[in-house]
């Protein structure tokens with residue numbers, strides 16, 4: 429909403445801060461789902477725990493791998509995941525960069541950082557032919573953790589992709605069919621799976637997971653406060 | 660269900676993630692203003708319907724969302740190869756015919772060799 433940082437903007441592209449500010453409460457795409465379908469609290473018998481990581485900003489980077497690699501190394505200090513299906517985690521434990529297609533990457537950063545990072549990337553990219561889009565409002569991140577075996581079985585019921593550990597090691601992520609919709613399925617480490625879900629399908633996926641996870645006594649951790657205030 | 664190799668994802672993926680998009684390698688007339696109605700009509704409306712080898716455009720719709728080419732046999736439905744946009748197919752109707760002739764020739768020579776031995 430401000431042009432204070434416009435000195436960082438080389439001036440060829442219109443940029444604006446889509447984040448309404450940390451003091452303004454934002455509603456998660458799952459707000460209505462929690463209300464309508466409930467959120468069973470995790471208990472001692474829960475083998476799977478679901479948690480929405482709402483306090484994230486999502487950016488789509490498009491362009492040539494070589495120029496983008498240089499820019500993300502400069503701005504984020506990581507190499508671009510250049511191999512198909514590759515997922516790279518940043519040292520902060522929150523941010524990540526994922527290969528989506530030969531000229532497209534998904535960058536997830538902590539809430540409120542997207543605008544600064546976009547400006548820094550644009551400054552580093554100069555006049556290279558690239559596109560950077562803020563898509564935080566269009567999707568959300570769901571995290572599944574718990575018993576590896578139960579998670580495996582839950583995913584086998586839901587996705588057409590082979591999620592066997594041999595075929596889907598940590599550090600991999602794919603866009604695939606999930607319960608008749610599509611989402612990004614990724615495995616940041618041994619104990620967690622992440623789903624990047626479209627906002628308009630978030631309720632459907634949430635209810636699907638509650639249903640499919642019922643036999644594993646799936647529990648939902650809700651971040652009490654609305655995002656914004658906490659971030 | 661079967662799997663298709665996406666040349667961009669570089670792995671085998673479920674057929675459900677893909678969509679066929681018709682015949683591949685269709686070139687738009689370089690100068691549409693000066694081409695004949697017949698050429699333009701051919702470009703817009705007419706497609707091959709071969710019995711045998713067919714080059715098709717497919718898209719990895721749920722996945723990398725890239726278009727690529729598939730060489731497919733229209734009788735057996737066998738996918739003979741997949742290749743990226745801008746690449747030329749290594750399996751064509753001609754190459755298959757050449758191989759068939761070569762195979763026939765080699766069996767013919769082996770048969771005649773057997774006759775000599777007998």
Ligand SMILES: [Zn+2]
Pocket residue numbers: 665666667668669719722723724725
């Ligand atoms: Zn693909």
